[in-house]
Amino acid sequence: MKTELTETIKTDVLIVGGGAAGVAAAIEAAKYGVDVVLIDKGKVGFSGSASTSGAGTSAVFLAEDSAEKFLNETIDGGEQLNFKELTETLVKEGNQAIRKLDIFGVPYKHDSNGEFKLYIQLGQKLPRTPSVDGGGPAYMLALRKEALHREVKFYESMMVIELIKRENTVIGCLAIERENGKICLFTSKAIVLAAGSATDLYPYTTASYKTTGDGYWLGWNAGLEFINMEFIEFSVMPAPNGIPLSSGGIKPLTARGAKFYNVLGERFMEKYEPEKKELTKRGRLVYCIYKEISEGRGPVYMDATEISEDDYYTLEQIEKRGILIRLRECGINYKKDKFQWVSPAVHGFLGGIKIDKNCKTSINGLYVAGENAGGVYGADRVGSFLTACAVFGFKAGMNAAKTALKKSQNEIPWPIVNSQLGQIKNISKERQGERSKNVLKKIKEIAGKYIACERDANGLKEAIKQLKHTMESGIYKIQIKNIDDFIRVLEIRNLCLTGMLVANAALLREETRGQHRRIEYPERDKLWLKHILLKKDNDNINLTTKLIN
Numbered sequence: 001m002k003t004e005l006t007e008t009i010k011t012d013v014l015i016v017g018g019g020a021a022g023v024a025a026a027i028e029a030a031k032y033g034v035d036v037v038l039i040d041k042g043k044v045g046f047s048g049s050a051s052t053s054g055a056g057t058s059a060v061f062l063a064e065d066s067a068e069k070f071l072n073e074t075i076d077g078g079e080q081l082n083f084k085e086l087t088e089t090l091v092k093e094g095n096q097a098i099r100k101l102d103i104f105g106v107p108y109k110h111d112s113n114g115e116f117k118l119y120i121q122l123g124q125k126l127p128r129t130p131s132v133d134g135g136g137p138a139y140m141l142a143l144r145k146e147a148l149h150r151e152v153k154f155y156e157s158m159m160v161i162e163l164i165k166r167e168n169t170v171i172g173c174l175a176i177e178r179e180n181g182k183i184c185l186f187t188s189k190a191i192v193l194a195a196g197s198a199t200d201l202y203p204y205t206t207a208s209y210k211t212t213g214d215g216y217w218l219g220w221n222a223g224l225e226f227i228n229m230e231f232i233e234f235s236v237m238p239a240p241n242g243i244p245l246s247s248g249g250i251k252p253l254t255a256r257g258a259k260f261y262n263v264l265g266e267r268f269m270e271k272y273e274p275e276k277k278e279l280t281k282r283g284r285l286v287y288c289i290y291k292e293i294s295e296g297r298g299p300v301y302m303d304a305t306e307i308s309e310d311d312y313y314t315l316e317q318i319e320k321r322g323i324l325i326r327l328r329e330c331g332i333n334y335k336k337d338k339f340q341w342v343s344p345a346v347h348g349f350l351g352g353i354k355i356d357k358n359c360k361t362s363i364n365g366l367y368v369a370g371e372n373a374g375g376v377y378g379a380d381r382v383g384s385f386l387t388a389c390a391v392f393g394f395k396a397g398m399n400a401a402k403t404a405l406k407k408s409q410n411e412i413p414w415p416i417v418n419s420q421l422g423q424i425k426n427i428s429k430e431r432q433g434e435r436s437k438n439v440l441k442k443i444k445e446i447a448g449k450y451i452a453c454e455r456d457a458n459g460l461k462e463a464i465k466q467l468k469h470t471m472e473s474g475i476y477k478i479q480i481k482n483i484d485d486f487i488r489v490l491e492i493r494n495l496c497l498t499g500m501l502v503a504n505a506a507l508l509r510e511e512t513r514g515q516h517r518r519i520e521y522p523e524r525d526k527l528w529l530k531h532i533l534l535k536k537d538n539d540n541i542n543l544t545t546k547l548i549n
Helices: 020-030 067-077 084-103 135-149 214-221 282-294 309-318 322-329 385-406 414-427 436-450 457-472 483-508
Strands: 005-010 013-016 036-040 153-156 158-166 169-177 183-187 190-193 232-238 259-261 300-303 339-349 366-368 530-537 540-547
Touching (some): 013 020, 013 385, 020 036, 020 135, 020 190, 020 385, 158 414, 169 190, 169 483, 183 414, 232 282, 232 322, 366 385, 457 483, 483 540
Parallel strands (some): 013 036, 013 190
Antiparallel strands (some): 232 339, 300 339, 530 540
8 A cells, every 4th residue: 555745735824633623723823814724534524523512612601600600610520630720711711712603603592682592511500501503513514614714724534644843843744645545744834733532442432423542642742741641521322222322412401301210210310419410510420320330220211301392492493402313313202201321431531732721732833722632621521622622722723823923934854754654654554464443342342441430450551551562563463455444553553542541640540530430549539639741751651740739
């Protein structure tokens, strides 16, 4: 299989990732009159998690609410492990970001006075989330249109393989066309990394479009520091007739009165959370459902029959919730019948690359936003991740554009480029071997068994051992006959790295906090009120800790 460099493309600002954060960054960067290129492995606006979400974005709108209340709830929800300057920025700038999205055409619902129609999310005490007519697809379509209007150049169906840097400055990247295997060199004055997380690591995921840790690989191989990688955000997902159904989040249903029952007919959340019940934090809800199933009181069912007709009208006709559409396609009458759910299903990653409040990394000219960045939500999330995508996407795009305006075009470091091309050719050699889908299945089994809801030292060490073996040597034993096989090998490598980062951080954190649960250490420990930082050290993972200020 040929993997030759066929084209060099120059731009001022390069965006990697076409989800909510990436497109927001592209829109904002283009405002400054610079040339903006956006590379997406799928189709811009249709890949990533946002397009299958309910498009929730949270901020302070009500007179009885305040930034202080929102900040405290978010930090309490993150169990004090939020990177505070990021959380403060999120709360401070969330309202402005949502109003900007409204101007760009995101179809938020307004009342007769022109104010946003708000609903309450899991873990929050007040309504902060405007409803979106059409949900995630409508949200992303509005951003796609705005980016095109601002003449952002899209390069779709391309996977970024490596970032290129000289000394401590980012120069550009190498990307491969998924249809024909051609490799392009992109050079730029600044880069925004917004390639999403790694939802394909686990057996179940709520997202229909599965991310594969590409952004984590790019940041890690470039030498960036990571934070909070032990914290994965798990959710639950419907499983009508026992078949799991990727369908976005649970919040719209529980917020409007849906309840959970075990096979014995018990509304078990009354036992675990007598006051909040199903409106507790997502992580707590997920774990309670997991316990009911693992201890033999499953299957678990949702009863959504008490949701009002007015609310169902909003969910079905206005927000067009994907979960309801897909349940109807499966023949489920959710207005009359209970339906089964499974737990856990990965919903997102709370850890990622360490950034400051301006999305700046330790590499000159490189900014990070969205799920590629870690620390905003700490050990568990209260509020919508799309808010962070908007706030930090806009901020990353602005700062990348300002950086580009101050710089001249970088000279291409050909020895570095040729070295990376040589590594790519080595991995891409045609060969017989095990089919990639079988290897991916094994990786999912490892993640689901050892680094999901409950963790222990022996399991985490076993996960590290197996994932490291696959990443370092196993990928060279996977069958490659065409470009699809090659890209899948790269994705498997990226997923293995992600799993290793999660497992190493989880092994070091000897406590239970947020969505990280160690069987041997079932309580939260104030001595662990510190961040775990990870950084590449040759071929090893170097871990350090830093106390919370």
